[in-house]
Amino acid sequence: PKEEAIKEPAVTYLSSWNDGATKRAIMDFVTKTTTEGSADFIPVADRIATFDNDGNLWAEQPVYFQLLFAIDQIKTMAPEHPEWKNEQPYKALLEGDIKAALAGGEKALLQIVMTTHGGMSNDEFAASVKNWIDTATHPKTGKHYNEMIYQPMVELLEYLRAHDFKTFIVSGGGVDFMRVWVEEAYGIPPYQVVGSSNKARFEVAEDGSTSVVKLQELNFIDDKEGKPVGIYQHIGQRPVFASGNSDGDYQMLQWTTTAKGYPRFGLLLHHTDAEREWAYDRESHIGQLNKGLDDAQKFGWTVIDMKNDWKKVFPFDE
Amino acid sequence: PKEEAIKEPAVTYLSSWNDGATKRAIMDFVTKTTTEGSADFIPVADRIATFDNDGNLWAEQPVYFQLLFAIDQIKTMAPEHPEWKNEQPYKALLEGDIKAALAGGEKALLQIVMTTHGGMSNDEFAASVKNWIDTATHPKTGKHYNEMIYQPMVELLEYLRAHDFKTFIVSGGGVDFMRVWVEEAYGIPPYQVVGSSNKARFEVAEDGSTSVVKLQELNFIDDKEGKPVGIYQHIGQRPVFASGNSDGDYQMLQWTTTAKGYPRFGLLLHHTDAEREWAYDRESHIGQLNKGLDDAQKFGWTVIDMKNDWKKVFPFDE
Ligand SMILES: [Ca+2]
Ligand SMILES: [Ca+2]
Structure with missing residues (x-):
């Protein structure tokens, strides 16, 4: 029929998430903070969302x-x-x-x-x-590393951006290691990546060509209490949405969700799926999640149960 | 007549610039790098433009x-x-x-x-x-400091953004001093500001409230050879367009315009207008421009002659 030709296609967000409390909490937060006239409305300029990377947007086992x-x-x-x-x-x-x-x-x-x-x-x-x-x-999987990203998290990034949130990576990983591939993988441009870094130096060669040279000296470690500092130095605003998977993200979520003013959202990814991915938390040497699980309820953080909340893990999963 | 109702209004860019070689050079660069099919086309993701602030976007006399x-x-x-x-x-x-x-x-x-x-x-x-x-x-003027911005430069920022350039501030000034007011003044969001900074520390108070505290210790000086480093650490891409007004911007322009690949644009603002603003260059203690004037031709940098290239200086000028 003719009228269908002018209909906008319905957009389905978060399609790799099972319906349940986690998905509902995310959608409720986004709806109430982006609906004009809502008491919880957040202006576009303040819609800052920060995401840890290792074990949160892509896998991190058997080692980073x-x-x-x-x-x-x-x-x-x-x-x-x-x-x-x-x-x-x-x-x-x-x-x-x-x-x-x-x-x-x-x-x-x-x-x-x-x-x-x-x-x-x-x-x-x-x-x-x-x-x-x-x-x-x-x-283990034989896949390229940039294929081992979490499809539900990619959809969450897209969902937030569709509601005018700016999505940032805030990772303990090397900032320029990530910048090479994250735009294609997650749609996050290089300048919205915060990470650990070496010191660097500007150099002019004899032929007049110029470069920035990475030195063998640490500049900044963007982990634990370094994450709020990294966000402050780089983004300059306290996030309203923060997402991580380990105790290295504790302070980022704490700084985000103890802020006054707007509603805030803290999200922890709990690796509970030994079959499709890996299951690890309190005792793990990689991505240890211990204090975060203890205090999630106290801070009102939402915890993703990977096994039950996600229909699929990787884009290549059936 | 009826057909006029559906016409888009014609947009006039750079209306505070006099017609002449400087305005033409800017418009030629933007046109050739943003026209699909042009041999000089630059993809949107690489349209990074960096602007010094003091003496370049706002005034800096009698002192910063x-x-x-x-x-x-x-x-x-x-x-x-x-x-x-x-x-x-x-x-x-x-x-x-x-x-x-x-x-x-x-x-x-x-x-x-x-x-x-x-x-x-x-x-x-x-x-x-x-x-x-x-x-x-x-x-001298009795105006608020955020009114002492250069109208032609604000128009240049808007012109570049209208052509999908991302505009960044890269200043020797304090990054969080600028972030408070630059979005309103220039339309540049806090996370697109690069500047000098103090070290900082995350703190949790006894009542559970959290803050990032600025320490009395320098972290980074974003000036001279620090500018390419600051751009590398923060933006992660070499600019295609760089704009400054003093020898503190020399290395930023040099790093930008000696890059291989795309065409690049270096822009220097020469303060030549003692009547409407100030006239100073080689001997000035503030915003000294000496080496940059010597080498502008060698590097192909365009030099703005404030007195002759600008119809007005400040937004409040007649
Ligand atoms: Ca992690
Ligand atoms: Ca300057």
């Missing part, structure tokens, strides 16, 4: 993907560093023994990260990340 | 307005600091002798800035800036 990138980079760089055959943590990494390499604790980890994330120009670093994203695959 | 804010804050805080009556640089400031106060050089300046920009919560600081913007007036 950025560490897998760093390990692959060590292998790529090894031919130019013959001394690594006898030097830890490189020796263990090159022999494929990640556990032994990380036995050196934080110092070993920092050494791996600095060797692979500093001492090159920003363009060289971005190219190495892009190449890794395009070629490396996950040991 | 942020310093005038700091001096007014010292006076506001003085009753709680009786010891300042005998302590420099406070004593001189309270006696109205700015020159004597600044005789202590960078150390005195830093002391004034740290006293007035650290040791309080971000909300308290923002409130004090807002109050100052709402009440303080310029010693």
